[in-house]
Amino acid sequence: MRKIDLKKIPAHKGLLQVIAHDLRLYRGLLLWSSLALLSGLAAVYLTHINRELVAQREQVLQHRDALDVEYRHLIIEQNSLGEHSRIETIAQRQLGMRRPTDAQEVLVPWR
Numbered sequence: 001m002r003k004i005d006l007k008k009i010p011a012h013k014g015l016l017q018v019i020a021h022d023l024r025l026y027r028g029l030l031l032w033s034s035l036a037l038l039s040g041l042a043a044v045y046l047t048h049i050n051r052e053l054v055a056q057r058e059q060v061l062q063h064r065d066a067l068d069v070e071y072r073h074l075i076i077e078q079n080s081l082g083e084h085s086r087i088e089t090i091a092q093r094q095l096g097m098r099r100p101t102d103a104q105e106v107l108v109p110w111r
Contacts, residue, residue: 013021023030080086091097
């Protein structure tokens with residue numbers, strides 16, 4: 001067995017010194033690893049935002065469709081309320097209006 005001379009062995013560095021040395025030595029690898037991690041986190045965040053916007057768009061489209069249906073119903077109601085026969089019936093019942101006879105009609109001459 002050989003004897004080891006402890007005076008010839010360099011003193012061990014502290015853990016922090018070893019970490020600092022490795023960080024300096026592999027700073028390019030650290031940079032690219034950090035960029036890859038940030039890129040992955042950005043992709044996850046943007047996917048989340050995209051899904052929220054798609055859900056919000058679907059809600060807006062459903063609201064638009066509901067308003068479109070309501071608008072169509074209002075158009076139908078407006079057309080039914082504006083029919084000539086209905087207006088004539090209301091005029092006769094509520095206002096007591098009657099159609100003029102031929103004798104009551106007066107023609108105004110054109111100049």
